Amino acid sequence: MKRDFIDLWDLSPGEIWEIVKKTRRVKEEPQTLGKPLAGKFIALIFTKPSTRTRVSFEVGISQLGGAWSFMQEKELQVARGEDVKDTARTLSRYVDGVIVRNHSHTWLRELSRYASIPVINALTNLSHPCQILSDIYTLYEAFGEGIKELKIAYVGDGNNVCNTLLVGAGMLGLRLFVATPEGHEPNAHYYAKALEFAKESGAQVELVHDPHEAVKEADVVYTDVWVSMGEDSKEIDVFRPYQVNEELLSHAKSNVRVMHCLPAKKGQEITEEVFEKHADFIFTQAENRLHTQKTLLSFLFREPQA
Ligand code: CP
Ligand code: NVA
Numbered sequence: 001m002k003r004d005f006i007d008l009w010d011l012s013p014g015e016i017w018e019i020v021k022k023t024r025r026v027k028e029e030p031q032t033l034g035k036p037l038a039g040k041f042i043a044l045i046f047t048k049p050s051t052r053t054r055v056s057f058e059v060g061i062s063q064l065g066g067a068w069s070f071m072q073e074k075e076l077q078v079a080r081g082e083d084v085k086d087t088a089r090t091l092s093r094y095v096d097g098v099i100v101r102n103h104s105h106t107w108l109r110e111l112s113r114y115a116s117i118p119v120i121n122a123l124t125n126l127s128h129p130c131q132i133l134s135d136i137y138t139l140y141e142a143f144g145e146g147i148k149e150l151k152i153a154y155v156g157d158g159n160n161v162c163n164t165l166l167v168g169a170g171m172l173g174l175r176l177f178v179a180t181p182e183g184h185e186p187n188a189h190y191y192a193k194a195l196e197f198a199k200e201s202g203a204q205v206e207l208v209h210d211p212h213e214a215v216k217e218a219d220v221v222y223t224d225v226w227v228s229m230g231e232d233s234k235e236i237d238v239f240r241p242y243q244v245n246e247e248l249l250s251h252a253k254s255n256v257r258v259m260h261c262l263p264a265k266k267g268q269e270i271t272e273e274v275f276e277k278h279a280d281f282i283f284t285q286a287e288n289r290l291h292t293q294k295t296l297l298s299f300l301f302r303e304p305q306a
Contacts, residue, residue, distance in 0.1 A: 037066025158186035170194030173201035179214035
């Protein structure tokens with residue numbers, strides 16, 4: 001049966017750990033996976049800009065022996081109203097997998113329902129699972145099994161990255177404190193899923209409004225843009241107390257690590273000073289998208305066991 005990756009919960013917690021642990025070897029020895037995509041062709045369909053996700057997938061597919069084609073959705077007939085299910089059924093006859101960056105999560109779920117090939121979410125309005133899978137690897141690489149003891153704080157907008165981080169923490173038994181302004185909390189469904197997973201995993205997931213409370217004694221502080229793609233007219237003044245700056249970080253542990261999925265809007269969610277001080281970790285986080293997605297691709301496209 002084909003495997004999709006639309007939300008983190010399309011993998012089990014055990015499968016996520018398997019991918020995370022394998023990625024360490026993939027990073028150290030890039031040839032370790034061989035060429036599991038040899039003879040396979042992947043379509044990348046994007047409606048929104050992308051640097052990291054697009055390029056890391058294109059490079060990763062090539063390194064795994066596969067071929068790809070990048071298409072903007074506006075160049076396809078879906079942009080003129082073709083049914084998503086017809087697009088899904090057509091692509092399934094030509095290609096071996098599809099990687100989609102699209103605004104509507106519902107549209108992507110519909111595509112995956114009618115596609116007989118693996119569908120990977122490269123970001124929607126609600127979810128960014130490839131990012132968080134990779135971020136979990138970055139934390140594992142830095143902290144090993146100590147990852148479960150960390151206090152992780154996310155401050156800023158309760159957006160797609162925040163929703164997915166909540167679910168990741170819930171699934172894997174992590175300790176996550178999320179601070180957002182009122183009215184900008186993460187999506188209720190993703191929060192409920194995180195709490196449901198937390199009952200099994202023992203995770204601690206807390207939503208607060210006070211950024212200092214979230215950051216207090218934190219080992220890791222994560223932020224993302226206040227205005228996501230597709231939200232161009234958003235009012236940002238309410239987010240100012242959530243800026244990751246030296247004052248906010250003075251409440252965290254002295255050896256705090258700062259994470260940002262990028263792209264960053266310096267002067268808004270993070271100061272230039274903090275960004276540069278933590279640039280090495282932030283760009284390691286960006287680099288790890290390549291290694292983790294290669295492991296993910298080899299997992300989703302592995303031949304069925306006899
Ligand atoms: N973090 C991330 O997904 O970056 P891009 O928008 O550049 O792909
Ligand atoms: N929340 C951001 C993430 C970009 C990778 C956005 O959706 O624009």
